Amino acid sequence: MRVGSHLSRLFGGLFFLGLFFFPGCDSTPTDVGADLLDPKGGEPVTITIPTSSFKNQNDPDITGGSGEVGASRALAGVVNDPALGLIVAKGNIDFAPTVSRSDKFASTSLSLAELTLDLDYFYGDTLTTVTLLMSDIVDNWTALGVSADTSVQVGDPVMELQIEPRSQILRFDLPEEWILRNDVVLRSENFLADFHGFQFTALSGNAVIGIHHRASTLKLAVPGDTAIFAMSKVLSLLEKTRLDPPEGKHLIQDGTDSRVEVNFDLGIDPLVGNLIHRSIFRITAGTPTLETPFGFSRPEITRLNLAFVTEDPKLRVLVATARASEDGLFSFEDGLFTDILKRVLLGSLNDAVFEISVPISDATLDILLIQDTLSASPPRALLTVTNIN
Amino acid sequence: MNHKRVMTIPSGTDYRAGRILLLGIILFFATAHSNSGYAQSSTQGTIYSRFGLGERVDFSSSRSQAIGGGAWAFRSADATNYANPAVLSDIVIFRFTAAVELQSLTSEATGFEDSKLSAGYLKALQLSFPLVAGKVGIGLTSTPYTRIAYHVEQSGSFETEPGDGNFLPFGSTSNGNGGLHRISSAIGYAPVKNLSIGVRADIIFGILEDVQDTSFGSPFFDDGLLTESTRLAGVSGTFGIWYRKTRFLSQGDGIYLGATLTLPSSLTGERIVTTGRGELIDTLSSVNVSGIGIPLSGSLSIAYQKSSRITLVLDALYEGWSKVNNEGSFRRFPENSIADYRDRYRISGGVQYGGGSPNESYSRRVLLRFGVYFDRSYISPAVGTDINSRGLTAGISLPTVFSGTTVDMNFDIGQTGTTENGLVRDRYFKFGFNLNFGERWFRRVKLG
Numbered sequence: 075m076r077v078g079s080h081l082s083r084l085f086g087g088l089f090f091l092g093l094f095f096f097p098g099c100d101s102t103p104t105d106v107g108a109d110l111l112d113p114k115g116g117e118p119v120t121i122t123i124p125t126s127s128f129k130n131q132n133d134p135d136i137t138g139g140s141g142e143v144g145a146s147r148a149l150a151g152v153v154n155d156p157a158l159g160l161i162v163a164k165g166n167i168d169f170a171p172t173v174s175r176s177d178k179f180a181s182t183s184l185s186l187a188e189l190t191l192d193l194d195y196f197y198g199d200t201l202t203t204v205t206l207l208m209s210d211i212v213d214n215w216t217a218l219g220v221s222a223d224t225s226v227q228v229g230d231p232v233m234e235l236q237i238e239p240r241s242q243i244l245r246f247d248l249p250e251e252w253i254l255r256n257d258v259v260l261r262s263e264n265f266l267a268d269f270h271g272f273q274f275t276a277l278s279g280n281a282v283i284g285i286h287h288r289a290s291t292l293k294l295a296v297p298g299d300t301a302i303f304a305m306s307k308v309l310s311l312l313e314k315t316r317l318d319p320p321e322g323k324h325l326i327q328d329g330t331d332s333r334v335e336v337n338f339d340l341g342i343d344p345l346v347g348n349l350i351h352r353s354i355f356r357i358t359a360g361t362p363t364l365e366t367p368f369g370f371s372r373p374e375i376t377r378l379n380l381a382f383v384t385e386d387p388k389l390r391v392l393v394a395t396a397r398a399s400e401d402g403l404f405s406f407e408d409g410l411f412t413d414i415l416k417r418v419l420l421g422s423l424n425d426a427v428f429e430i431s432v433p434i435s436d437a438t439l440d441i442l443l444i445q446d447t448l449s450a451s452p453p454r455a456l457l458t459v460t461n462i463n
Numbered sequence: 464m465n466h467k468r469v470m471t472i473p474s475g476t477d478y479r480a481g482r483i484l485l486l487g488i489i490l491f492f493a494t495a496h497s498n499s500g501y502a503q504s505s506t507q508g509t510i511y512s513r514f515g516l517g518e519r520v521d522f523s524s525s526r527s528q529a530i531g532g533g534a535w536a537f538r539s540a541d542a543t544n545y546a547n548p549a550v551l552s553d554i555v556i557f558r559f560t561a562a563v564e565l566q567s568l569t570s571e572a573t574g575f576e577d578s579k580l581s582a583g584y585l586k587a588l589q590l591s592f593p594l595v596a597g598k599v600g601i602g603l604t605s606t607p608y609t610r611i612a613y614h615v616e617q618s619g620s621f622e623t624e625p626g627d628g629n630f631l632p633f634g635s636t637s638n639g640n641g642g643l644h645r646i647s648s649a650i651g652y653a654p655v656k657n658l659s660i661g662v663r664a665d666i667i668f669g670i671l672e673d674v675q676d677t678s679f680g681s682p683f684f685d686d687g688l689l690t691e692s693t694r695l696a697g698v699s700g701t702f703g704i705w706y707r708k709t710r711f712l713s714q715g716d717g718i719y720l721g722a723t724l725t726l727p728s729s730l731t732g733e734r735i736v737t738t739g740r741g742e743l744i745d746t747l748s749s750v751n752v753s754g755i756g757i758p759l760s761g762s763l764s765i766a767y768q769k770s771s772r773i774t775l776v777l778d779a780l781y782e783g784w785s786k787v788n789n790e791g792s793f794r795r796f797p798e799n800s801i802a803d804y805r806d807r808y809r810i811s812g813g814v815q816y817g818g819g820s821p822n823e824s825y826s827r828r829v830l831l832r833f834g835v836y837f838d839r840s841y842i843s844p845a846v847g848t849d850i851n852s853r854g855l856t857a858g859i860s861l862p863t864v865f866s867g868t869t870v871d872m873n874f875d876i877g878q879t880g881t882t883e884n885g886l887v888r889d890r891y892f893k894f895g896f897n898l899n900f901g902e903r904w905f906r907r908v909k910l911g
Contacts, residue, residue: 101507101579101580101581101614102578102579103507103578103579103580103614103615103616104575104576104577104578104615104616105575105576105578105615105616105617105618106510106570106571106572106575106576106577106578106615106887107510107513107570107572107578107613107615107887108575108615108617108637109572109885110510110513110844110885110886110887111513111615111637116615116617116635116637116675116677117617117619117621117633117635118621118633118635118677118679118684119621120621120622120623120624120625122625349675349677349687349688349689349738350685350687351677351679351684351685351686351687352683352684352685407683409685412685416738416745419747420745420746420747456624456625458623458684460635460675460677460687460689
């Protein structure tokens with residue numbers, strides 16, 4: 075018993091001594107030995123990964139929306155851009171009641187129908203008046219997620235609209251014969267199902283205007299009561315006859331050529347595959363060299379989305395949104411971009427395929443000329459990495 | 464016929480021995496386990512452990528540590544010699560040893576500020592016991608085979624984008640952990656009076672881990688941790704022979720000659736590269752590795768016991784690393800790094816002075832040990848430049864009130880490498896604290 079006690083003390087002393095010494099040792103590590111480590115290792119470096127492909131997708135753009143979701147405006151008109159080609163836009167809008175209508179409204183014939191258009195976008199010749207033809211849409215149509223190549227069934231013309239280039243809010247009284255013809259439908263409880271809106275097409279002028287859902291309304295009045303219908307759906311049907319962009323530039327145009335597929339070959343740099351500390355995808359706007367006649371307005375794209383293209387070709391995961399800097403750079407930077415690149419390097423994702431596009435909600439014909447892949451500032455990813463020592 | 468029945472039973476003391484044995488076995492596997500995972504308790508040591516399988520570590524006994532790391536032909540009643548399995552035939556009592564080592568290291572290189580590093584770890588657990596006293600003995604040991612423990616801190620700034628002229632500070636730490644561990648079981652047998660043979664089976668296993676940790680002073684850059692872990696395992700075998708002759712030159716002297724041969728073997732395992740910390744770890748790659756070579760090695764040793772109080776030893780070790788070919792891609796090895804394999808040589812010599820019977824005074828029973836050694840490393844980061852270690856050792860063995868039990872304190876001061884050719888010179892001081900427990904485990908009693 076006594077011997078065992080002594081042994082216990084002895085072992086205890088041994089380990090206590092060890093515990094005392096282990097954390098008690100003083101250390102001052104420096105960079106001695108750094109020369110013996112991998113000369114590429116230890117120090118972070120930012121490497122440039124060029125795109126392995128950068129090409130417009132042929133799929134038509136999504137131009138439909140409900141106002142709050144998807145496209146925010148409908149485009150209408152025709153413009154012959156001397157640099158980019160002919161674009162024909164047919165704008166479709168529909169309305170929905172904002173509040174429940176009174177019994178008086180439902181039982182009394184309409185005395186007034188007033189259309190208010192919130193015009194907030196203009197592309198084309200600012201010196202000539204645009205004349206649009208407004209027609210009834212005679213069949214149900216869908217807006218959300220619908221692309222610019224869809225067709226909409228149109229009926230009789232309703233009226234012509236003269237639009238000055240600087241117009242913002244325009245009000246038109248609809249013709250009495252149209253009111254009489256649609257009186258029952260407009261006051262019925264089945265308005266949403268029976269009324270399908272209007273389509274605007276160009277009769278003259280050289281511009282495309284945008285009708286924003288924000289303040290565009292259809293006001294219907296009976297003696298002693300009025301009902302306001304808000305714009306509920308928009309859809310732009312677009313056709314473009316393309317001209318080649320200037321040499322060395324890549325054209326992105328909202329509505330017609332807004333989606334570009336981007337691919338990176340992450341295996342070309344041996345450093346890629348280790349630690350990735352930051353990832354940026356960057357494109358550089360090209361110097362404007364397009365032929366632009368006097369008075370011709372051609373707005374430029376100010377923001378772009380970068381999305382990851384999943385294995386489901388219809389599914390995109392938004393990675394980052396970039397706005398143009400003063401020097402024309404779009405820098406897409408988000409931790410998700412780094413994560414996706416890591417996943418590709420890990421093999422849990424097959425390929426690093428991304429898509430840059432104009433946000434659908436913008437719904438414009440804005441353009442962006444960017445330096446193409448053969449230029450001095452091509453689209454590229456900047457990866458800050460560290461190679462292991 | 465009048466037969467005397469003799470059988471072996473535990474004595475009263477043997478129950479204590481049983482407890483010690485149980486403790487030893489628990490510690491044995493605990494040490495083995497700890498060394499197979501994240502290994503030693505500190506990541507601070509020589510940068511040369513960055514290459515190959517790590518820094519070779521030898522520990523055959525507490526006594527050996529104090530006599531230049533050799534004394535492999537030497538036997539005595541107060542210590543077990545585990546280096547040569549043949550010598551196990553000579554043991555007569557149960558022995559258990561626990562060894563702890565503390566190390567202080569100063570690394571210097573031209574153009575750099577000295578790096579001061581320190582580490583401490585449980586170095587070995589050993590036990591031995593006779594099956595037939597003086598004729599057949601068993602030894603079990605758990606010791607490191609290699610050790611990886613380096614720590615390099617770098618800092619600086621880098622251009623955040625090529626050509627933009629903006630520089631951001633960063634800190635980078637490279638460190639290594641782990642190493643290979645060796646669990647051995649050996650048996651020694653003395654078929655004739657002066658000659659013994661022995662064999663030892665080694666299980667070599669462990670994890671070689673290199674870690675790269677990079678941090679920034681900016682929220683726009685993610686800090687990063689990259690870990691490359693290689694788990695390896697294999698088996699090896701060692702044969703030993705031991706010859707001793709007493710009354711060699713005089714009545715009270717003796718000479719001991721020993722030799723060992725360890726067969727080459729190869730290790731297999733898996734290499735995993737991960738990034739991230741804690742629960743946010745991503746595996747970047749996982750590949751099987753095989754054909755990681757352990758070379759043929761051999762040793763020759765001689766000990767001359769001039770009297771019961773003075774013993775001289777001389778030992779030489781060879782490991783044929785230059786003939787090792789590793790298969791596959793492995794960044795630590797010569798095929799994929801700047802490092803160069805070469806044969807390892809180790810020569811050591813020393814003297815032990817003192818010792819006496821329990822009846823003598825305490826001061827006479829104290830053992831003093833001194834030694835010197837030269838060791839050419841098996842790997843060098845600079846082709847054509849040897850990485851040599853030279854050192855002086857000393858030790859004192861203090862008897863305790865328990866017969867057969869000693870506390871040994873050993874010291875090793877030396878240096879490794881050179882500051883020429885961009886290399887690093889390590890000046891080190893090692894302190895070894897060893898508990899050697901020994902007592903008669905079984906005794907023969909007459910029955911009937």
